Amino acid sequence: MRVSVEIDEATLNALRRLTGERKMSPAISRAVTEFVRRQHVREFGRLLREGAFDYPLTNDEIESADH
Numbered sequence: 861m862r863v864s865v866e867i868d869e870a871t872l873n874a875l876r877r878l879t880g881e882r883k884m885s886p887a888i889s890r891a892v893t894e895f896v897r898r899q900h901v902r903e904f905g906r907l908l909r910e911g912a913f914d915y916p917l918t919n920d921e922i923e924s925a926d927h
Contacts, residue, residue, distance in 0.1 A: 865888075867875075872884055881887035907913065917925075 867888075872887070875891055876882065876884065876887045879887045879890045881890060
């Protein structure tokens, strides 16, 4: 999908340098994709901390099963 956005030149240059992309469009796409991925990871971590997943084993039980 095509989208028009205003981003200052210094930010775009930094983005291209940080992503390793030579062209603006792939650099922006990569940055947005990474941002969305990190938000999903953050949300998953929040759900884990809140106990949203019902897992029957304790951490100690999981670690003892590894040995």
